[in-house]
Amino acid sequence: MSLATDKPEFIPPKQNSGRLRAIGFAVLAHAILIAALTWGVGWKRESSNAPIQAELWSTTVQEAAPAAVEPPPPPPAPPQPLVEQVNPEPPKAAEPEPVVDPQIAIEKEKEKKKKLEKIKKEKALAKAKAEEEAEEKRLEELAKKKKLDAKKAAEKKANDTKEAKDAAKAEALRKANLERIKGLAGASGGPQATGTALQSTGPSAGYGGRVIARIKPNIVFTDDVLGNPVATVEVRCAPDGTILARKLIKSSGNSAWDNAVLRAIDKTEILPRDIDGRVPSSFEINFRPRD
16 A cells, blocks of 8 residues: 555546536637627628619719718817816805984985985076077077068068159159150140140230239229339139139238239239130239339
């Protein structure tokens, strides 16, 4: 027995080492089998999903549109700087509110009301002043307009009056020319006459002597007078020579002589005709006691 134990080749191998080797070979074989099965299944799936290609022919030729190009991805955003977190300051303790005197508050409120009232008054005064100025301006413009209208009306009236005067003057001149034209054929004036009527309305140069010769025999006057005073009398007659009225227009200074002349005219009653066969409707004649 001692000999057997001294020689190692005669010692039987340990059972643990062979078992581990067998387990390792078994695990390796199973792994290879699983890998082979996995590869086979994947190859069949890829072969079944392979695309089928076919060629289609068309009678019209069309050109394909360009393939869509995907835009490049946006650049990555820059890293945000790390903001160091600052510990916030601890809240301050609330300060106690100051104690306000009620009387002071009342005074401040009164002062505030006074200021508001003052502002309101100033605004009201400014508004009233603006309205007053606007009214004054309006009245001033109205007065200017009235003055201008009155001036225009006066100018128009003056123009109308001037036109009316010019028209009346032209009409009078036209009538005078017509009368002059009418009287050219039968006018009785002398070569130096400047009138436009057919006959002169005044008496002739010798008509006064004829009238005095008719009236003087009817004068009754026996008083003595100094000098040779003149009594001027206006006489109005009818076309046939009948005396219609007489009036002393200038006294001789001797009332007896004036009355004697008037009585003589009344007694004469009818005056003689002038050389043209007419009796002037009105004329003046002088009477002197020594003529």
